[in-house]
Amino acid sequence: MSRFLFPLIGFVVLLGFLAFGLTLKPSEVPSPLIDKPAPAFTLPQLANPGETFSPDAMKGKVWLMNVWASWCFACLEEHPVIRELTTEHGVPVVGLNYKDIRNEAISWLNRHGDSYLVTVSDTQGRVGIDYGVYGVPETFLIDQTGVIRYKHIGPVTHDAVRDTILPMIRELEK
Amino acid sequence: MIPEIGHFALILTLFVALAQGGITLAGAARGNATWIGFARPAARAQFSLVAISFVLLMWSFIVKDFSVSYVAVNSNSQLPWFYRMAAVWGGHEGSLLLWLLMQTGWAYAVSLFSRQLPDVMVARVLGVLGLVTAGFLLFVLLTSNPFERLVPAPMEGMDLNPLLQDVGLIFHPPLLYMGYVGFSVVFAFAIAALLAGQLDSAWARWSRPWATAAWLFLTLGIALGSWWAYYELGWGGWWFWDPVENSSFVPWLVGTALIHSLAVTEKRASFKNWTVLLAISTFALSLLGAFLVRSGVLTSVHAFATDPRRGVFLLMLFAVVVGSSLLLFAIRAPKVGLGGRFELFSRESLLLVNNVLLAVAAGAVLLGTLYPLFIDALGMGKISVGPPYFNLVFVPLMVPALLLIAVGPVANWKRAKLRDVLKQLNLPLFVAVVAGVGVPFLYGRWSALVALGIALAAWIATAVVMGIFKRMRATRSGLLAQPRSWMGMHIAHLGMAVFVVGVTLVMGYETEQDIRMAPGQTVTAAGYELTFRGVRSELGANYAAQVGDIVLSRDGRQLRLMHPEKRNYFFSEMPMTEVAIDANGLRHLYVALGEPLADGAWSVRVHYKPFIDWIWIGCILMALGGLLAISDRRYRLKRREKRTAVIAQEAKA
Numbered sequence: 129m130s131r132f133l134f135p136l137i138g139f140v141v142l143l144g145f146l147a148f149g150l151t152l153k154p155s156e157v158p159s160p161l162i163d164k165p166a167p168a169f170t171l172p173q174l175a176n177p178g179e180t181f182s183p184d185a186m187k188g189k190v191w192l193m194n195v196w197a198s199w200c201f202a203c204l205e206e207h208p209v210i211r212e213l214t215t216e217h218g219v220p221v222v223g224l225n226y227k228d229i230r231n232e233a234i235s236w237l238n239r240h241g242d243s244y245l246v247t248v249s250d251t252q253g254r255v256g257i258d259y260g261v262y263g264v265p266e267t268f269l270i271d272q273t274g275v276i277r278y279k280h281i282g283p284v285t286h287d288a289v290r291d292t293i294l295p296m297i298r299e300l301e302k
Numbered sequence: 303m304i305p306e307i308g309h310f311a312l313i314l315t316l317f318v319a320l321a322q323g324g325i326t327l328a329g330a331a332r333g334n335a336t337w338i339g340f341a342r343p344a345a346r347a348q349f350s351l352v353a354i355s356f357v358l359l360m361w362s363f364i365v366k367d368f369s370v371s372y373v374a375v376n377s378n379s380q381l382p383w384f385y386r387m388a389a390v391w392g393g394h395e396g397s398l399l400l401w402l403l404m405q406t407g408w409a410y411a412v413s414l415f416s417r418q419l420p421d422v423m424v425a426r427v428l429g430v431l432g433l434v435t436a437g438f439l440l441f442v443l444l445t446s447n448p449f450e451r452l453v454p455a456p457m458e459g460m461d462l463n464p465l466l467q468d469v470g471l472i473f474h475p476p477l478l479y480m481g482y483v484g485f486s487v488v489f490a491f492a493i494a495a496l497l498a499g500q501l502d503s504a505w506a507r508w509s510r511p512w513a514t515a516a517w518l519f520l521t522l523g524i525a526l527g528s529w530w531a532y533y534e535l536g537w538g539g540w541w542f543w544d545p546v547e548n549s550s551f552v553p554w555l556v557g558t559a560l561i562h563s564l565a566v567t568e569k570r571a572s573f574k575n576w577t578v579l580l581a582i583s584t585f586a587l588s589l590l591g592a593f594l595v596r597s598g599v600l601t602s603v604h605a606f607a608t609d610p611r612r613g614v615f616l617l618m619l620f621a622v623v624v625g626s627s628l629l630l631f632a633i634r635a636p637k638v639g640l641g642g643r644f645e646l647f648s649r650e651s652l653l654l655v656n657n658v659l660l661a662v663a664a665g666a667v668l669l670g671t672l673y674p675l676f677i678d679a680l681g682m683g684k685i686s687v688g689p690p691y692f693n694l695v696f697v698p699l700m701v702p703a704l705l706l707i708a709v710g711p712v713a714n715w716k717r718a719k720l721r722d723v724l725k726q727l728n729l730p731l732f733v734a735v736v737a738g739v740g741v742p743f744l745y746g747r748w749s750a751l752v753a754l755g756i757a758l759a760a761w762i763a764t765a766v767v768m769g770i771f772k773r774m775r776a777t778r779s780g781l782l783a784q785p786r787s788w789m790g791m792h793i794a795h796l797g798m799a800v801f802v803v804g805v806t807l808v809m810g811y812e813t814e815q816d817i818r819m820a821p822g823q824t825v826t827a828a829g830y831e832l833t834f835r836g837v838r839s840e841l842g843a844n845y846a847a848q849v850g851d852i853v854l855s856r857d858g859r860q861l862r863l864m865h866p867e868k869r870n871y872f873f874s875e876m877p878m879t880e881v882a883i884d885a886n887g888l889r890h891l892y893v894a895l896g897e898p899l900a901d902g903a904w905s906v907r908v909h910y911k912p913f914i915d916w917i918w919i920g921c922i923l924m925a926l927g928g929l930l931a932i933s934d935r936r937y938r939l940k941r942r943e944k945r946t947a948v949i950a951q952e953a954k955a
Contacts, residue, residue: 132635135579136628139586143621145672146593148679150613199870199877227877252897 160260161276166193166268167258171248174225174233181222181248183274190300191220192293193268194244194284195256197228198236200264206283207240213289214243219297223247226256226264269293271300305370308358309449312399315351315406316439318344322432326425330497338421341428342413348435349403349410356403359448360390369455372396372448378461380844380872388472389462394596394612395448397475401592402442404476404483405435412487412512419508426494427487434486437619445612461844464871464878470530478523478550482588484516485557489585492578493627496634501574506567509581511932513564514790517557518928524550525921533881538814538892538909540917543692548671549591555664557584559657566653570715571641573650575631576657578638582631586624587664593620594671645717652710652718659703666695704758704802707795708765729768734761745811745912755806762799766792787934794927801920807913814910816896819852820903828910830891831855832864837895837904845871847880850895850904854884866895866906890914 161167170182183193194210196203213219223244225233230249237247250256259268269278278296280288322344329337359372363386368374376393377386391400409431416424442448488509495505527547532540541547560580567577593616644650670691712726738757742748770792773784781789815827819834826832835851847869854861867880884891889912896905 132575132632135583136625136632139624139628142672143617143625145676145679146617146620149675150617199872 161268162279164276166270166274166276167255169255169258171224171250171255174223174230174237174247174249177230177249181246183270186220186222186270187274188272189220190269190271190297191222191245193222193224193259193270195224195226195259195261195264195266195268197226197264198232199228202283203265204240206265206285209284209286209289211241211243212286213284213293214245217289217294217297219294220245224255224259225249226261227251227253267293269296269300304358305362305367305449305451308355308362309447311351311355311358312402312439312443312449315348315355315402316436316443318347318351319432319436319439322348323429323436326429326432327497330422330425330429333422335421338425341421341425344432345406345409345413345428348432349406352399352403352406355449356390356399359396359399360387362449363387363389366459368457368459369451369453370448371450371452374452374456374459376459376462378459378844381459381462381467382843384472385462385467389466391475392462392466392471395442395446395450397479398438398442398446399448400476401479401483402435402438404479405431405438405486408483408487409435412490416508423494423498423508426497427490430490430493431486434490434623437623441612441615441619445615461871464845464869467871468530468534470526470534474523474526474530476523477519477526481516481518481520481523481557482550482553482591484512484519485553485581485585485588487512488516488560488581489627492581493630496578496630499634499637501578501634501638503568503571506564506571506574506577510561510564510568511937513557513561513581514928514932517554517561518925518932520550520554520557521921521925521928524554525918525925529918532914533883533892535879538812538881538894538907538911540808540914543670543689545671546591546595548667549587549594552664552668552671553584553587553591555660555667556580556587559660559664560584562653562660563657566650567641570644570650572644573654573657574638574641575635578635579631580657580661582624582627586620586627587668589616589620589623593617642716644715647713647720648718649710649713649715652706652713656703656706656710659699659706663696663699663703666699667692670695701754701758704762704798707762707798711769711791711795712765726768727765730761730764733764734758736760742810745807747811749810752806752810755802755810759799759802759806762795762802766796766799785934785936787931787936790927790929790931790934792927793930794924797920797923797925797927799920800916800923804913804916804918804920808911808917811912812910812914815908817906817908818899818903819906820901823903827908828891829856830861831858832893832906832908834904834906836902837898840867842869845869845878848895848898850882850893850906852882852893852906854891864891864893866893868895885915887915888913 166183168183170180173179173181192213210221214221221244223246225247228249228251230251233247233249237244253261259266265283267280267284268276269280271277277300278293280293284293322341325337326341326344328334329340359370362370362373363377364383366373366377366379366386368377372393372395376389376396381389389396391397409428412427412431413424416427491505491509491512495501524547527550528540531542531547532538560577563573563577563580566573593613596612596616642650708727708730709723713723734757737760738753741756742752745752770781770784770789773788774781777784813828817825817827817832819825819832821834821836824831824833831854833853833855835853837848837850840847840849847867850864850866852864852866854864862884864882864884866882869878869880871878879894881892881894883893889910892909892911894907894909896907898904
């Protein structure tokens with residue numbers, strides 16, 4: 129009988145690994161940029177392209193950079209949460225308008241409200257590459273010295289704001 | 303109201319399935335004819351109920367009932383009607399309902415096409431299938447109810463994932479599931495035989511057509527998935543060794559071993575334990591595939607919404623189904639006799655080697671797929687295993703397996719003479735060497751791998767053609783008079799040769815160029831001239847597209863216009879690439895729009911893919927071979943004989 133038990137034994141070992149695998153989250157690939165200085169850039173502002181913006185302007189503040197696009201449905205979903213962050217909690221949020229068409233981005237903001245401190249246009253997605261953006265929306269938490277402290281992938285939820293993002297901001301602001 | 307009826311039908315099905323599992327298995331154990339008789343009507347009832355709930359979900363999609371959460375997430379008012387229908391299986395919950403529809407459909411088919419089987423056997427098979435159905439129904443009802451309401455109902459749906467808005471989607475999942483679920487029938491036959499303690503040739507003969515049917519659906523499903531990825535993802539690849547692809551490929555490899563092993567068990571009564579283990583494994587691996595895809599344990603390009611509850615439930619289902627089967631195997635297998643004896647060199651031994659190769663290959667692919675999980679679980683970091691590993695391990699294992707394809711059919715059962723076999727392989731060997739050396743020279747660039755691949759394909763194809771001619775001469779009858787199962791084997795083997803030609807030439811001679819094209823500019827790629835006329839905007843039903851106009855010509859002669867597109871779907875987040883392909887059976891010219899550059903110029907990607915169609919044609923031939931095999935006379939004959947016998951009996955009485 130013994131050798132006919134081998135398939136069962138092998139199966140039980142496999143089950144053990146699979147069960148353990150359920151407790152892991154492979155999609156949470158740690159961003160290599162965490163605790164590294166935020167990549168510098170200078171981009172035209174969406175509202176008036178004559179003006180530019182670069183992260184240096186935010187030195188001394190704890191702020192969020194939210195990557196969004198008018199073609200992105202999930203961005204619409206997180207939009208009220210972003211507004212809540214800026215209005216109720218007073219967190220400065222800079223929008224990085226990613227691979228978008230200027231007119232569409234502006235009318236999107238007109239339709240759904242604009243609570244961004246400023247929005248910059250990354251039409252070619254070059255800055256997105258520097259920040260390792262692989263899906264929109266993504267949100268970066270950057271501290272007073274310009275170091276990326278946290279990256280949120282996907283739409284920002286109320287839970288994420290309450291449990292992770294706000295506590296981190298309050299901690300950094302101390 | 304309609305969605306609630308659908309939900310209710312599913313709940314009813316659960317009770318019928320549980321009753322069927324309990325009553326018929328108990329009836330078979332006790333020899334109670336009334337209880338055994340419950341099997342067939344119960345199978346019919348389950349299929350009807352699930353079909354009702356499936357149609358009702360489809361109805362909710364057609365009438366755009368966004369108060370059903372699943373419809374709201376996977377559809378949109380601007381989505382064309384045929385995609386709204388296909389969207390039924392575009393997400394997790396609906397695809398499980400499709401799974402159930404097929405599960406009960408296969409069981410219903412068993413109840414229809416099993417007239418020649420003893421009723422006890424049918425009862426056991428249907429009882430096991432009923433329990434499997436019940437397990438999946440519990441999964442659907444407890445964690446993935448497609449009929450869940452959304453209050454308040456949104457005005458608009460979120461739209462179907464644009465990747466899935468394609469004819470490929472309409473057919474890919476149903477075919478794949480037909481394959482996966484079809485193996486549950488073979489599994490049920492194996493469990494039934496183990497329960498009855500009757501692992502014999504009759505069991506193998508009954509299982510064979512079901513195994514072949516499931517295998518042919520899986521073959522088509524995988525091929526269609528590959529074709530879909532090729533033209534829809536816009537990367538120009540046809541196979542990515544992605545975890546989800548692998549989880550359909552591993553059951554295919556084991557299923558291929560199974561149909562060969564079943565042949566031995568039927569003809570020679572050998573390999574019985576091995577065959578039964580393969581039958582259990584094939585279905586177990588199908589379940590494992592479902593678990594890996596749905597639980598989010600592995601990351602993949604196939605994004606399904608993942609939910610930890612689902613993962614836990616599926617793992618439990620997997621543990622119960624496979625664990626109990628393997629336990630039953632461990633208890634019953636030692637009592638099974640060895641079957642017909644055979645010599646070291648015989649068709650049996652060759653098929654055994656083929657089985658081992660296929661099983662090891664399946665194990666290697668599975669290992670590569672699960673390796674990141676093992677490493678992560680052991681706390682050794684996060685890694686991913688890429689195509690280099692799979693190519694390195696898989697190709698060397700397949701070379702001897704391909705060599706054997708030509709040898710097996712010419713070797714005798716029980717005991718083969720090496721000299722006779724070699725004599726029959728002289729011509730294939732000659733053709734293989736000539737083709738292997740010649741083809742790379744025709745293409746103008748020597749490559750040892752191309753030579754090897756072409757030689758193997760020529761070796762198989764020549765042996766197949768020779769085998770067919772020899773048999774026609776020996777039986778003095780035409781091609782169509784030959785037994786279909788025998789023809790099926792040869793067609794499937796020929797399909798394998800065609801497939802190998804495709805893979806070899808694509809890997810050996812494909813080219814890829816990224817070109818910057820300004821309007822009016824002409825560039826040369828792969829011996830063709832491409833003239834870029836510019837990009838215009840177009841509006842589709844639920845997307846805006848930028849359409850490129852490219853004139854394809856050769857030696858100054860205009861061939862055709864090509865229109866690669868970039869689409870932005872209004873309601874979802876992804877920009878999509880629609881490629882333009884010029885195909886002529888011998889090569890593809892594959893053009894994809896890249897990114898817009900300054901001054902109206904675009905980056906354009908041009909691939910040249912020699913013989914890529916042959917990859918899918920080969921798969922279709924393999925499936926066709928399977929179809930021929932299951933339509934063989936001997937399966938139909940048995941039923942007719944039985945029926946005439948019954949009629950004769952009734953006439954007497």
